[in-house]
Amino acid sequence: MRFSLQLLVVAFAALLCAVSPTDAKLRRGLAWGVNDNYGPKLAKGLISWYWHWQDGPNPKFNGKLQWVPCFWGPKYQSQWEQRKREMKGNLPQYILGVNEPEIPGQANLSPKQAAKLHMRELEPYARKGVKISSPQMVYKTEWLQQFMKECNKLGCTVDFIAIHWYGTTKDMAKLKRWVKTIHKTFNKPIWITEYGVTAASGPNMNAIKRFHMDATAWLTKVSYVKRAAWLGCFVVNNPPDSYANNKNAFYNDNGSLRDIAHWYMYSSKPVKRSAHSNRALPSSHVARRGLTHKDEDGNDIVDDDDDSEPPEHIIECDEYCQARDKAIADFEAKNGPISEEDDLDDDNDDDDN
Numbered sequence: 384m385r386f387s388l389q390l391l392v393v394a395f396a397a398l399l400c401a402v403s404p405t406d407a408k409l410r411r412g413l414a415w416g417v418n419d420n421y422g423p424k425l426a427k428g429l430i431s432w433y434w435h436w437q438d439g440p441n442p443k444f445n446g447k448l449q450w451v452p453c454f455w456g457p458k459y460q461s462q463w464e465q466r467k468r469e470m471k472g473n474l475p476q477y478i479l480g481v482n483e484p485e486i487p488g489q490a491n492l493s494p495k496q497a498a499k500l501h502m503r504e505l506e507p508y509a510r511k512g513v514k515i516s517s518p519q520m521v522y523k524t525e526w527l528q529q530f531m532k533e534c535n536k537l538g539c540t541v542d543f544i545a546i547h548w549y550g551t552t553k554d555m556a557k558l559k560r561w562v563k564t565i566h567k568t569f570n571k572p573i574w575i576t577e578y579g580v581t582a583a584s585g586p587n588m589n590a591i592k593r594f595h596m597d598a599t600a601w602l603t604k605v606s607y608v609k610r611a612a613w614l615g616c617f618v619v620n621n622p623p624d625s626y627a628n629n630k631n632a633f634y635n636d637n638g639s640l641r642d643i644a645h646w647y648m649y650s651s652k653p654v655k656r657s658a659h660s661n662r663a664l665p666s667s668h669v670a671r672r673g674l675t676h677k678d679e680d681g682n683d684i685v686d687d688d689d690d691s692e693p694p695e696h697i698i699e700c701d702e703y704c705q706a707r708d709k710a711i712a713d714f715e716a717k718n719g720p721i722s723e724e725d726d727l728d729d730d731n732d733d734d735d736n
């Protein structure tokens with residue numbers, strides 16, 4: 384009896400060791416939101432997980448990507464009931480909390496309401512060992528701080544912080560300072576479950592690609608950012624709303640992949656972009672449209688088109704950006720300047736989340 388228990392413990396430890404390295408690499412993901420049939424093209428390379436807001440898993444991924452369910456909020460309670468049925472006997476590793484709680488058109492909840500819901504809908508899963516995110520906040524640190532207080536009072540579990548971020552292609556430094564502020568404020572691992580460039584900032588395609596890779600590479604390397612999902616799972620002329628730039632798209636209108644998707648799938652360093660990058664090409668080539676390359680599987684890749692006009696009124700720092708700037712300034716006034724140093728995690732050996 385004793386012997387077999389020991390064996391079991393050893394086997395279990397071996398299993399843990401076998402699982403951890405794979406889990407540690409789970410970083411880049413998809414905020415899924417387009418024709419399910421387009422899925423298999425993207426479920427490759429460095430992409431390892433996805434979420435789908437209130438909706439269910441995409442069967443076309445054939446289990447290649449890890450599915451992360453989300454409790455969107457009361458507006459989609461019936462979809463959540465369906466997710467709960469799916470999770471019976473098939474517990475996920477992670478669940479995401481409510482979607483953009485401080486935005487009127489989104490989950491739109493007070494911290495108190497959200498904490499009660501978290502306790503009712505998510506805490507039972509925390510007790511079964513599932514790791515649970517905070518509500519997926521956009522800009523309002525006070526909202527999340529209040530939520531954490533309410534949650535503590537009720538005794539609920541928040542394993543990691545989930546946030547969304549949109550800005551301009553010039554905002555790399557702002558993104559870093561924001562993520563650092565969130566980390567210092569909440570002291571938990573972070574997932575960025577949506578990020579991208581705003582439509583109103585009106586950048587050209589090359590600027591978006593460059594930002595996409597710089598931001599993704601940085602988020603992938605920072606030790607406490609565990610996962611990130613660029614909001615690009617839509618076809619270029621049919622973005623999910625008018626806030627995010629349509630050029631963030633991973634798909635052409637016919638469902639073929641855009642260059643930006645190939646970078647996301649295959650490039651880990653901005654200095655060594657994919658073979659499809661036109662940064663390495665002479666400038667005469669950069670302007671050429673319809674230039675094709677081959678990806679690892681031998682598929683033809685066409686440079687992303689850039690034929691849409693910039694908006695009439697360019698907005699560089701919108702209300703969310705201003706609120707984040709203020710939160711960073713407030714944090715620095717209280718705690719001293721945010722360090723320029725990055726807490727990098729080159730060997731990816733932390734499998735916390």
Ligand SMILES: *[C@@H]1O[C@H](CO)[C@@H](O)[C@H](O)[C@H]1NC(C)=O
Pocket residue numbers: 635636637638639685
């Ligand atoms: C799909 O659309 C892209 C971009 O417009 C184009 O380059 C490509 O040739 C199209 N592919 C097919 C199979 O029509």
